[in-house]
Amino acid sequence: MKKKKRGLTLEQKEGLQGYIFILPWLFGLVAFTAGPLLFSLAASFTNYNITSRMDFIGFDNYIRMFSSDSLFWISLGNTLYFVVFSVPLTTIGAVLISVLMNQKVPGMRVFRTIYYLPAVLSGVGVYLLWMQLLSPNTGLVNTILSWVGIQGPAWLFDPNWTKPAIIFMSLWKVGGSMLLYLASMQGVPQSLYEAAEIDGANPFRRFWHITLPMITPIIFFDVVTSTIGGFQVFQEAYVMTESGEGGPANSLVFFNLHMWNKAFVAFDMGYAMGMSWILFIIVFILTFINLKLAPRWVHYEGGK
Amino acid sequence: MKIKEAVLALVLMAVLFLAACSTDAGEETAGTNADEGNDSGDVIELDFWTFWGSETRKPVIDKIIEDFNNSQDEIRVKHTHLPWGDIWTKNLAAVAAGDPPDVIINDINTVKQRAVNNQVENITEYLDEGMESEFYPELWNAAVYEDDIYAVPFNTDTRIFFWNKDMFEAAGLDPEQPPATWAELEEYAELLDDEDGGRYHTIGFLPNYGISQDIWMMNATGQGFWDFETSEPTLESDKAVEALNWARDFESRYGLNVIQGFEADFGNQQANPFVAGKLAMAIHTPTGMYTQLRDYGEDINFGVAPFPEMEEGNGHTTWGGGFVAEVPYGAENPEASVEFIKYLTGPEAQEYWAVMNFDNVANVEGAEAAAQSDELSEKGQEVYQLAIDNMDNTILTPYPVEAPDMMSLINPELEKFRLGDQSAEQALENAQSAVEDLAGN
Numbered sequence: 011m012k013k014k015k016r017g018l019t020l021e022q023k024e025g026l027q028g029y030i031f032i033l034p035w036l037f038g039l040v041a042f043t044a045g046p047l048l049f050s051l052a053a054s055f056t057n058y059n060i061t062s063r064m065d066f067i068g069f070d071n072y073i074r075m076f077s078s079d080s081l082f083w084i085s086l087g088n089t090l091y092f093v094v095f096s097v098p099l100t101t102i103g104a105v106l107i108s109v110l111m112n113q114k115v116p117g118m119r120v121f122r123t124i125y126y127l128p129a130v131l132s133g134v135g136v137y138l139l140w141m142q143l144l145s146p147n148t149g150l151v152n153t154i155l156s157w158v159g160i161q162g163p164a165w166l167f168d169p170n171w172t173k174p175a176i177i178f179m180s181l182w183k184v185g186g187s188m189l190l191y192l193a194s195m196q197g198v199p200q201s202l203y204e205a206a207e208i209d210g211a212n213p214f215r216r217f218w219h220i221t222l223p224m225i226t227p228i229i230f231f232d233v234v235t236s237t238i239g240g241f242q243v244f245q246e247a248y249v250m251t252e253s254g255e256g257g258p259a260n261s262l263v264f265f266n267l268h269m270w271n272k273a274f275v276a277f278d279m280g281y282a283m284g285m286s287w288i289l290f291i292i293v294f295i296l297t298f299i300n301l302k303l304a305p306r307w308v309h310y311e312g313g314k
Numbered sequence: 315m316k317i318k319e320a321v322l323a324l325v326l327m328a329v330l331f332l333a334a335c336s337t338d339a340g341e342e343t344a345g346t347n348a349d350e351g352n353d354s355g356d357v358i359e360l361d362f363w364t365f366w367g368s369e370t371r372k373p374v375i376d377k378i379i380e381d382f383n384n385s386q387d388e389i390r391v392k393h394t395h396l397p398w399g400d401i402w403t404k405n406l407a408a409v410a411a412g413d414p415p416d417v418i419i420n421d422i423n424t425v426k427q428r429a430v431n432n433q434v435e436n437i438t439e440y441l442d443e444g445m446e447s448e449f450y451p452e453l454w455n456a457a458v459y460e461d462d463i464y465a466v467p468f469n470t471d472t473r474i475f476f477w478n479k480d481m482f483e484a485a486g487l488d489p490e491q492p493p494a495t496w497a498e499l500e501e502y503a504e505l506l507d508d509e510d511g512g513r514y515h516t517i518g519f520l521p522n523y524g525i526s527q528d529i530w531m532m533n534a535t536g537q538g539f540w541d542f543e544t545s546e547p548t549l550e551s552d553k554a555v556e557a558l559n560w561a562r563d564f565e566s567r568y569g570l571n572v573i574q575g576f577e578a579d580f581g582n583q584q585a586n587p588f589v590a591g592k593l594a595m596a597i598h599t600p601t602g603m604y605t606q607l608r609d610y611g612e613d614i615n616f617g618v619a620p621f622p623e624m625e626e627g628n629g630h631t632t633w634g635g636g637f638v639a640e641v642p643y644g645a646e647n648p649e650a651s652v653e654f655i656k657y658l659t660g661p662e663a664q665e666y667w668a669v670m671n672f673d674n675v676a677n678v679e680g681a682e683a684a685a686q687s688d689e690l691s692e693k694g695q696e697v698y699q700l701a702i703d704n705m706d707n708t709i710l711t712p713y714p715v716e717a718p719d720m721m722s723l724i725n726p727e728l729e730k731f732r733l734g735d736q737s738a739e740q741a742l743e744n745a746q747s748a749v750e751d752l753a754g755n
Contacts, residue, residue, distance in 0.1 A: 060410045061643065062432030078751055081722065147575030164574035169733065259733060260726040274403055276719040277431055 054284035059277045071284035085268035093240035096177045104184040108191035129186035137249040169261035176246050187232045198224045223309040230308045358650045360391045360416035367395040374670040378663045414642035416651045422456045422636040423712045429459040430715045435641040438463045440652035450705045453676045456712040466659045467676035470636030471599045472708040479615040481594040492619040506594040519595040521561040527728045529633045530557040534624045536631045538711035547749040550742045558738035600701035618700045630707040716753040723748040
């Protein structure tokens with residue numbers, strides 16, 4: 011065996027090659043993700059306005075946020091409202107629908123397709139569709155409600171109903187996470203159900219004691235990602251309210267919308283960057299709590 | 315073997331990437347070379363950004379650019395169309411990166427703000443003396459910051475009163491006599507309502523369709539929400555309170571359900587109730603309303619008049635916005651850019667734009683020529699003439715640099731009032747102090 015001069019072992023060589031392969035992405039991560047991230051942290055302590063100003067002002071932005079910007083608190087409240095309702099509702103909704111979709115009934119594929127379809131459609135077209143559906147007089151939702159004698163609210167025009175309307179809309183799109191639950195439900199060993207059936211467990215108990223624990227890893231994943239997604243709610247409010255101003259009586263001013271306005275309407279970029287860091291800290295803490303609570307209820311097969 | 319293939323793939327990718335980059339550069343040099351070949355002198359190329367990409371507007375602006383390019387051989391303008399939602403943020407990024415377009419169409423209300431933040435070039439020195447007199451003064455003033463000129467107004471809009479003559483006749487009103495005051499407006503509206511057990515077939519008038527409460531306040535007080543002399547918000551006044559209460563009382567006759575339903579069906583410009591014959595009187599921009607009536611409302615027999623007065627002698631004050639042509643900060647050749655802007659805002663190009671788009675333009679001579687144009691129908695001339703006459707009643711409300719986002723604090727207070735959560739006095743007091751806080755920071 012001849013020893014090479016460069017003296018790299020196979021392992022080192024493979025390691026090096028591995029790095030060469032991921033180099034473009036590594037470069038991207040440093041230059042386009044980490045760079046701007048650190049820049050925004052630094053700029054949040056300045057009065058940066060993109061074009062002409064960048065003076066260090068210490069914690070002024072943060073002080074202003076908490077002491078004199080009333081819209082900051084309103085926007086934070088609206089966003090929390092959305093997260094608190096939409097995350098549990100969409101999770102429960104997705105689990106229930108995937109249980110239904112997991113039954114062995116002829117034509118099930120058609121139903122699965124129908125329920126998944128809304129997840130394929132996205133963007134402004136869907137919001138415009140919902141604006142029509144939610145129209146107080148002529149919309150389909152209120153028309154159906156009127157058949158059963160309920161006078162529907164004005165949805166997107168009544169400050170008390172704007173957020174429920176948006177949450178309602180997010181429920182329509184549970185098809186995406188339904189797919190995850192469905193996949194994990196089909197991975198639950200049949201033998202468990204058979205054993206339970208022999209022991210005389212009814213369908214509800216089988217769901218509660220077998221299905222649910224077995225899909226907790228996916229529930230956990232879904233809760234974490236939809237919480238993060240919930241805090242980033244922006245498009246709905248931007249598209250579905252007149253000129254993106256945040257709906258009647260500020261009821262749809264979400265955190266990101268207020269941030270966007272501060273950044274691109276008032277050019278107060280330093281302030282907006284500070285806001286984004288506050289949002290980051292909130293999401294970080296919630297995710298951390300989630301991760302700490304996870305061992306109490308998430309059941310990993312193989313005991314990890 | 316596998317590694318070899320992977321390396322090959324990587325190399326291929328790199329080659330493709332480089333090739334993609336170099337085609338761009340190649341095209342650019344080729345373009346410049348060709349131009350230099352045509353003309354012996356140095357041709358200045360200008361990149362002109364607009365958001366006019368629609369079938370109706372793009373050909374018009376392209377024709378104006380072509381005419382300019384043919385009129386001289388020193389400057390060649392290239393039109394870049396960017397979507398409405400992107401253009402100004404892209405411009406901002408380009409200015410920050412030091413590589414902006416040469417000319418851009420931007421919002422007239424935010425010129426001062428861009429001037430303060432070094433986003434736009436001061437073009438005072440390139441403009442001719444007395445150019446100011448060619449434009450409507452409200453528009454021109456919006457482009458001035460601390461005695462320096464940062465932009466030239468391009469187009470604008472105003473709000474005028476439309477009424478359906480056939481409905482007037484059916485309701486026993488004189489079809490040639492529009493309401494002159496708010497009181498008359500209310501009286502006529504009641505006669506024009508066509509209601510059947512809580513469902514309205516026709517609504518006489520809605521104060522918040524097409525415009526909103528802030529314009530009623532301006533019509534009452536004759537001024538905007540900010541005093542540029544003293545740098546203070548001017549929200550609180552008795553007349554403003556009266557205007558808010560009047561508009562809300564007017565609406566309360568129909569009830570919130572009818573109004574909100576109406577807004578949802580006809581809001582967001584999805585359909586126009588006046589054109590559909592569901593609304594007997596409306597306040598709207600001449601451009602927006604007339605073009606729809608012309609194209610989809612042939613059988614609507616309508617008249618136009620200035621905004622009704624609060625009471626006789628109070629004035630027909632109404633509100634407008636608009637767009638300017640400006641040179642982004644750091645553009646390479648501001649003098650050439652301004653040359654093009656002068657053409658763009660000159661009488662010839664302005665008349666062409668005005669006639670083709672039925673749009674209010676900023677150049678007085680261009681606007682007046684458009685009103686006489688044979689290209690317009692008789693009705694079109696009548697509406698356009700009123701639109702330009704109405705410029706005397708039209709005020710602009712540029713955003714103050716101290717509180718550029720003040721409307722985001724004012725509107726919610728007004729909405730809370732409209733929904734009955736607070737009195738008009740309270741709403742204006744809250745708005746006034748919120749804006750003062752914002753400006754104080």
